[in-house]
Amino acid sequence: MIPGGGQPNMQQLLQQAQKMQQDLAQAQEELAQTEVDGQAGGGLVTATVTGAGELRALKIDPKAVDPDSASAEETAETLADLVVAAVQAANENAQTLQQQKLGPLAQGLGGGGIPGLPF
Known part of the structure; x- marks a missing residue:
């Protein structure tokens, strides 16, 4: 504080900003290392993504590929749909993880709305 001025110390503000930047970088690194799963078709397809997405x-249960199916094309389409759904579910879980890890940091930076962050 500047004596009598009531203004914050610029050095102190700079140190706080640098600490927040370090905390954010650490949280982003943790997200990149953390894995979350998403499933589709009652667990027939499981996708694993990092917290960064x-x-x-990708795990596909052999039951998802029905060799007795009348149409191989139909089986392939169904499998593709399950893969997309599993990846989407995993990415939703990754976004939840991002909000849990980065949300408190964003609030410390002034309450969110940070470009590039999903909250």
Whole structure:
């Protein structure tokens, strides 16, 4: 504080901003390392993404591919739909994780609305 002026110390403000920036970078790194799953078709297809939304794994239960199906094309379409749904579910879980990790940091920076962040 400036004596008698009531103004915040610029050095102190700069240090706070740098700390917030470090905390944000650490949270983003943790998100990149954390994995979440999404499922579709009652667990027939499971997608694993990082907290940053990067697809890491895709598991397809053999039951999802029906060799007795009348149409291989129909089976492929169904499987594709399940894969898309599983990836979307995993990404929704990743967004929830982002909000949990980064939300408090965004509030510390003035309450959200930060470009590039999903909240």
